[in-house]
Amino acid sequence: MPAPMVHPVLKNGVGAFIPQCRRLVFHYCERSGSSRGMIEYLKKDLIQFAKEHPHVEVIVTPRPSKHPVIRGLYLNGKDKVVCVRNMEPTDIAGKVALLKESAGNRMKVFKKPVISTTESVRGIWSPFHAAPHKI
């Protein structure tokens, strides 16, 4: 009988941690006023950011007559786009950090405090293995 078609599942961080953000693309316009903060960020802070995060590929491209935009691309193939029109460089740095730390998944509400594939250490209670209630 051939082996069953199963694959070992990734547990990011258990062995090695693979940062999920692979690329950040910065779009700006040379002329429009909404890109003023973005251009200042590109000149002042971006190179330092790129130095500190060598696993992220950083691309800067002009996009004339449009608002400045940052697009983050992730290892799951998805992307997140954030418009940073009329923002100051500090705010833009905040958005960049948000994109860098994200994993590309949609924002969703986690209703449980812990999500795990391993069972609890003490085991799940079973009526067949627990002693019956005694008064």
Add this chain to the structure above:
Amino acid sequence: MAGLLRSPLVLARNTLRASAVRACPPALTRTYRIDVKPTKKIAAQDNEKAQISQPSTTLDSKYRIERPSAAVVAFAHRLGLNQLKDQTLLMRIVTHPSYEKVGIATNERLDYLGAKVLDMFVLEYLHTKYPKMPTKMLHDAVSTYTKSSTLALMAKEFGVEDVARWIRSKPELEHQLAFNTVKASVVRATVGALYVDQGPIKAREFIHAHFLSRELDLVQLLEIEEPKLYLSFLMKRLGRERPVARLVAETGRLSKAPVFIVGVYSGTEKIGEGFGSSLKMAEFRANKDALTKYYLEEQKDFGLPSDVEVQGAVYTPTKVGDTPVVV
């Protein structure tokens, strides 16, 4: 130039003027790179003694040195390949043999080498951790970690899809090359490159961190058609009392959804337990559970044979387990 590895910043210059906007669509007229050196902290983590004066990727001088692209550099840092002494290996790792251009080195050799290294270290770990595992199951377990479909999945998680260089089809080929094959070859070549450049222990660390840390339920690989028969033979071989199945608990016997808990006992010791909606099903599961507990017994705190390569480590050999029961 201290080294090829940088975190590149690609800047495109806008040369359009207002009058020309309507004349031609906005386009990247020229792109140029700003090479950004990683911070001292990260550079200190890199191998400081890296010397890339001569291309040591290959002995043949016809291969030209390629600067790693921005995506490849990011890929390298993501996996810890920035520690490679020979950075010219990076472009080689991501180039599949189908990408036949003049003077480009491909990953065919590293792929083959990496496949063997991967098999070796995965097998070594599983063999030592599960000494009593049947050999066929051990073979299946190793192949589950190292087969192409798993490596293709891993490649997607590594971000190989946007760095792999390959050509899908050529007139002389009968069928098209599959992307999964290419992705798997890149992952194996990564292992091979680490082994060649950094030695077996670094390759082993990489394999343990990326491959063996992944979650796999080994129970589903244990395939036994007649667990009761196998278990009775096993107990006989071990010189223990013959297994007897006993009902531990039950509920709803005459209802639509009965539950029976059956335990398998060797003398007074319970060696396995199973549940089921019928007595036979529960007994089957109990026997299977007993075999699973025996064959999949884990060793804790074990040393691996390749520890002899680690300086200062003392390797005490672990006993080889018995072969599985012959029925």
